[in-house]
Amino acid sequence: MNYLKMAWRNTLRNRARSLITMASVFLAIFLALITRSMQIGSYDNMINNIVGAFTGNIQVHKSGYWDEKIIDNVFSYNDRLVNYIKSIDNVSAIAPRVETFALASYGNKTKGVMVNGIDPDAEDKFSKLKSKLVKGEYLNNDQEGVLLGSSLAENLKLSVGDSIVILGQGYHGSSAAGLYAVIGIVKFPSPDLDKRLMYMPIKYAQEYCSLDNQITTLALKLEDDKNNHQVKEQILSRFNNSDIEVMDWRELTPELAQQIEADNGQGIIMLAILYLIVAFGIFGTLIMMINERVREFGVMLAIGMRHYKIVTLVFFETLIIGFVGVVVGVLFSLPIIAYFHNNPYQYTGEMAKIMEQYGMEPVMPFAFESGFFLSQAITVFIIIVIMLIIPVISIARLKTIKALRA
């Protein structure tokens, strides 16, 4: 008779109580997995939409550019830099950009715009810009023309085939001006971006700003954002730290990072409360389990079972309860999470509109991370160990004669 078998039988001894405790563990694991998977899935969606659509996981600029976004803060875009950054394992795509502010005019209308000089192919790979085209053609490197956000085009009352005048400041105080044919209209989910973005091939943007082969921004997309600090360090260690600045999306879009952090904090607090309730449930079961078996433990001590072996037995009993609860919780939540991971929940109505306004796809995909299942199981295990402390002390203090008289 091994202790595990004996523990299993003891678990079945008071089936109702064991089932209630298992059910509480199951419910906690189930709710924790579902809610956290929803939360993390939503964060991933937000990050993918906002970061993936434009910002990138990391951006490289000339030192000081982010604080003072002027066209003088440019750096040389050369093969040495590109080859090195492309050679970093985690980097999946790069997009060089010349970003500058200008006044755009058509007829008697004038609007402030953000001119983006891009490599059309690289940008499409990076942010799927081509897929946002709603009218006209996509850019190519050798065609002098621009793409406009649909709201911007509407505000300026122009369309494909018209020409737009832009006026701004070039490199080192030179004036920048140009007349460009509108070859396409793109639509961005974010109204803010849609009413101010203008794209043109990078070489024409450099020409417009009187730049040589220089850029303001090199955006990087990573396969795994969790290791972005390693990529940052690799870039900074290769290039002179004082010449360039390397920023991740948390620094580039601090509002988004703070929003996720605050929401995540709330999620963790909810989980903590959930687990606290489960912990007290387990503790109550343990105390009852021990109090009603003091005499039995006394007999075990009398016939030669050491205290630590009784503790082992009780530990196994608690572990079985926790294990069954965790396994059933995972088994029930797994298909739900897998389903919504592959078929994200689609928001409709006002919620969908709000999300679209913020530049996000109106969906809620569930995150599917094996590590999360494991971490919940470990959390329950840690709770069990903590809740066992007092029962273990009371078992260790049991006096045989007193226990026998209980």
Next chain:
Amino acid sequence: MESVIKVKDLYKIYDETSVEVRAINGVDIEINEGEFTAVVGPSGSGKTTLLNMIGGLDKPTSGNIMIGGQNLALMSSSKLIDFRMHNIGFIFQAYNLIPVLTAIENVEFVMHLQGISYRERRARAKELLEAVGLGDRLNSRPAKLSGGQQQRVAVARALASRPRFILADEPTANLDSKSTENLLDIMYQLNIKEKATFIFSSHDQRVVNKARRVINVEDGKIMSDITK
């Protein structure tokens, strides 16, 4: 015959309240191998306290309890647990079998603690349960057995580890007369067959009649010690 237990100048004084209670008040006894001894006396006479101290379940206030050259009064509680496992078998008034174990598993349990192999302990447990007339109830849990049957399992359990002696505290107190007779016969047979030393505490005249030595305890003192 060799002495199994030597008790010398034993005292157990409870002074938890303002009134000092001398549960054992200067007891000297020797129990020899193979004895079938009854410790008798009225309630509160100190017989259970005496048995608890001989069994290493309780510590004396003063005095020595020598078993196999070792003084139980000087042992730590963890050493006492190991000592009991190897040297003493217990039969309790309320049977006290482990409820989740079957009859054979209950008998095997102490041998499992001793590290005896599965084959050896299973054979011994089966042999003992057959000896106490429960060969057909090996896989029954305590709840499925009558009081008399449970106590017979407890006897088999007490003998399983081949202890130096067996302590039985009021073993027949919860049994009807038929079960009592049956249990006493079984213990008597095992005393002869297994050469096991039995020490009982009891009120029961049938136990006293069966015993070959009767120690009468009153007010924590031995009033008479008669070998038949």
